[in-house]
Amino acid sequence: MAELDQRIQEAKEQLDAHAVEIVKWHFSPETGSQFWLDWAKEANWDPAGEITCFDDINAKFPHFEDEWLRDLQPEVWVPKEFEGQPFNIFETGGTTGMPKQRIGWNDYKVDYSEFSDSLNDEEFPRNHYWLMVGPTGPRRLRLSIEHLANVRGCSCYFVDLDPRWVKRLISEKQFDQAKAYMDHVVDQATTIMKNRSVSALFTTPKLLESIAERYESEGSSLYEAGIRGVFCGGTTMDPQYTRFLVEELLENKIGFKPTYGNTLMGLAKHKPFTPEDKFSITYHAPQPRAVLRVVNPDTDDLVEYEEWGRVELTTLTREFFMPRFLERDEAIRRPPIELYPWDGVAEVRPFGAMQKKIVEGVY
Amino acid sequence: MINIPVLRWGEPYESLDTDEVIHHRTGEVLAKVGQANPGLLARDMRKAKLAREALREIPIKDLVEMMKKAGDLYLNATLPLGDGEQSPNDFARQQSASTGLPEHMCKFNMEKNHFVLNNMDQILDALTRGLDIDILQRGFGVEERGVPVSYQAQSPVLGMVLPSNSPGVHTLWMPVIPMQIGLVLKPGPQEPWTPYRMFAAFTEAGVPRQCMGIYPGGGDMGAETVARCGRVMIFGSTQTVKQYSGNEQVQVHGPGYSKILLGDDVVDQWEDHLDLMADSIYKNSGRGCINCSGVWASRHTEEIAEALAERVGRYEVKDPTDPEAGLAAFTVPGQAEAVWGMIEEGCEENGTTHVTEKHGARLEQMERCDYIRPTILHCDSPDLKMANTEYMFPFTSVVKCPQEKMIEKIGGTLVASAITNDEAWAAQLTDATNIDRLNIGPLPTIALNWLQPHEGSIVDFLFRARAYQTPDERLKARCGK
Known part of the structure; x- marks a missing residue:
């Protein structure tokens, strides 16, 4: 316990130092972006001088407004240091209308290179082939997965799924069309899997279920198809559903890596399952580059451990600073662990899921 | 547990x-x-x-x-x-x-x-x-x-x-x-x-x-x-x-939209069938699709509604363990209130009267569940909104409608009990495809012969x-x- 406490303390000190450095970077005229320099002027305080630790960010910054990422042109976010360098423009997932956009250069490579260290070679063999079945298009995920595969010496096939179209179909109650679209995606995925050698699969839970069902209806299985490791993310996976995926679809033989990530944060890692977890998935943000907190939506205070609250994200990289963004998710706050000595977020689901029906769709 | x-x-x-x-x-x-x-x-x-x-x-x-x-x-x-x-x-x-x-x-x-x-x-x-x-x-x-x-x-x-x-x-x-x-x-x-x-x-x-x-x-x-x-x-x-x-x-x-239809030949003796009507409305908590939700007749409908209100409107909420309890609770939060809201809205239409009103409030709200006491409406036309409705408690609209228009106006009906000796009308009722189960004669809608198709x-x-x-x-x- 003393060792864990020490690691928690070290992680906190690292986060505090990182927070100070990043705020200085974005709010200094020599290095900062136009947006944050103008913001500080209007707010009439000096973040570069006044932020001395991560808690100061929570105390002094308001919530980041997602409209800024929709309404403003991307160049306002370019830190001076990156001026003149073309950037990637990444968009968030399944929104309709003008999407949120985040620009970037190397952040995604850093996130996914680090993530590779959490994979083992048996489940995700090196120098082999991957398949991603999910939202590609303008999303960071597409390049990130390819980078992750490349870092491990692998190449990656892709089958696209447009979540915006799926959401629209479901909102308009065109369930037959939504199912037909999913079948179309599954057709493409299984065609690749049957004609090419693929050992790792990145997809969404519902698509994983459909792909597995397709194989099983033909008397085969994902394992027999050669799959040894699966990344899964994008929609809710409660403990029972996770257990179903692990025990029934993956037959306890295929490695399972649930992921929680998005264009604004990067990629959170999950706490390796123990029997005590009972398939409850806990994610830990890629701290100190991003910090996830679970807060009371009414007071903004952290909730107690094992209590539900809204997920709040702070992103702290030289490419992008985003303080206290309220995600459209809720989660259970979980304590630090040896591997990730900072808070985790568990059983993530759409914010308000208990109160109203949320369109998550088939993707 | x-x-x-x-x-x-x-x-x-x-x-x-x-x-x-x-x-x-x-x-x-x-x-x-x-x-x-x-x-x-x-x-x-x-x-x-x-x-x-x-x-x-x-x-x-x-x-x-x-x-x-x-x-x-x-x-x-x-x-x-x-x-x-x-x-x-x-x-x-x-x-x-x-x-x-x-x-x-x-x-x-x-x-x-x-x-x-x-x-x-x-x-x-x-x-x-x-x-x-x-x-x-x-x-x-x-x-x-x-x-x-x-x-x-x-x-x-x-x-x-x-x-x-x-x-x-x-x-x-x-x-x-x-x-x-x-x-x-x-x-x-x-x-x-x-x-x-x-x-x-x-x-x-x-x-x-x-x-x-x-x-x-x-x-x-x-x-x-x-x-x-x-x-x-x-x-x-x-x-x-x-x-x-x-x-x-x-x-x-x-929904059943089950009904009792009183023929012109018997409607003047409506009082003879009051027990049958009340049983069809109230028995087994009025919740079933075979419970009566409409009594249709060409005349005396105001008197029939008053008599039914007098008969079933007085029933009180009782503890579910009481052998005399006749009403079932609404256990889904907000459901009874919503149902009662619909009924009140329907009663605003000209020609629709809430006849059980004088027998006390219908909606009874408790900490974890609600009840609605038996409710009788009168509709002076089959075209009124409340003339053809069904709720999961003892509820009936007594509807004034000429006999010759009844088959057309009742719409889809799971059980129709037509009380009549008019064989010409009985033949029309037998042919009516909007009626599923047909009783001709003084039979409650809730009577079921298991040995018939159902x-x-x-x-x-x-x-x-x-x-x-x-x-x-x-x-x-x-x-x-």
Whole structure:
């Protein structure tokens, strides 16, 4: 316990130092972006001088407004240091209308290179082939997965799924069309899997279920198809559903890596399952580059451990600073662990899921 | 508190997701019911044919005997339930506590289920219109009149998406097992009791456990049951009925809109039929689709409404354990208030009168549940909004309508009790396709003859009768005829 406490303390000190450095970077005229320099002027305080630790960010910054990422042109976010360098423009997932956009250069490579260290070679063999079945298009995920595969010496096939179209179909109650679209995606995925050698699969839970069902209806299985490791993310996976995926679809033989990530944060890692977890998935943000907190939506205070609250994200990289963004998710706050000595977020689901029906769709 | 697992072809599966079944008055947790995710059913359905194969190993006549034994066990025995056990009294108490139905009505429903199971041979005879049961078993045979015929099962299992609020519907699926068809049951969240008790009684009586699956869950589980089972029976609103109209795989049991029609030849003697009308409205909590929701006549409607209001309007809310309790609680938060809001809105229309108003407030709200006391409206035209409505409590509109317009204006009607001696009108009623079950004469809408076809033909739904030709020698060798 003393060792864990020490690691928690070290992680906190690292986060505090990182927070100070990043705020200085974005709010200094020599290095900062136009947006944050103008913001500080209007707010009439000096973040570069006044932020001395991560808690100061929570105390002094308001919530980041997602409209800024929709309404403003991307160049306002370019830190001076990156001026003149073309950037990637990444968009968030399944929104309709003008999407949120985040620009970037190397952040995604850093996130996914680090993530590779959490994979083992048996489940995700090196120098082999991957398949991603999910939202590609303008999303960071597409390049990130390819980078992750490349870092491990692998190449990656892709089958696209447009979540915006799926959401629209479901909102308009065109369930037959939504199912037909999913079948179309599954057709493409299984065609690749049957004609090419693929050992790792990145997809969404519902698509994983459909792909597995397709194989099983033909008397085969994902394992027999050669799959040894699966990344899964994008929609809710409660403990029972996770257990179903692990025990029934993956037959306890295929490695399972649930992921929680998005264009604004990067990629959170999950706490390796123990029997005590009972398939409850806990994610830990890629701290100190991003910090996830679970807060009371009414007071903004952290909730107690094992209590539900809204997920709040702070992103702290030289490419992008985003303080206290309220995600459209809720989660259970979980304590630090040896591997990730900072808070985790568990059983993530759409914010308000208990109160109203949320369109998550088939993707 | 009992923990109740998902049953996957009879095998318990401890889900990590559970739903609490709550006592509607005290808030006590009566049971924790494991919730199935839809994928479980999707996978299990690949083995659905094993359910029918297991049942086909057993002759139908033996299954019928098992049903009789199961009926006795269901009514009288203490049976296993999840990690505990359940006596008949426990069952009635638990069902009453979660559904809001008075305990004595739950016991009455037990008797009804027992009757169906105990008379399964006659019920099957009624449902098949006297078909030699061996023909169902074999798939083909020779009818009494000497004609070869084949009955082909259209699905190895029947899916049932069951409601929470009406324990009476369970009689519909009881004849399925002896017809050698398996069952996939998705219980209503507040009424897991009957499916699990029936499963325990069936298996104790010798029915193979692998012929039944019970998959509790939310709306997505219901949708999966509809999507995966070749034949499925669901219960829902008029909108649900429309949604599945023309879908031969789905049989929807919607609202009944059952009615009493008083002919011009008897309407002047309406007082003779007051008891019959009141019983049809009020008995068994007025919740069933066969309870009367409309009394139609060409004259005296104001007096009929006043007399019915006098008769049923005084009934008070009583504790569900009281043998005199006649009303069932609304256990879904906000539901009674919403229903009452609709009725009040409907009464704003000119020509609609709330006749029970003088007998005190109808909506009674409690801490965890609500009640609506029996309500009688008067509508002076069949075109008024409230002239053709149905709610899950004793509610009736007394509607003024000329006899010659009644058949057209009543719309879809599950049970019509037409009190008349006018044979010309009776003939028109007999031909009316908008009436499902027809009573001619002074019979309450709730009277049911189990030996007649009822609630859609389950045999026609599960089996396809088709031509079947084969040499006489083979017929004789296989069928003995």
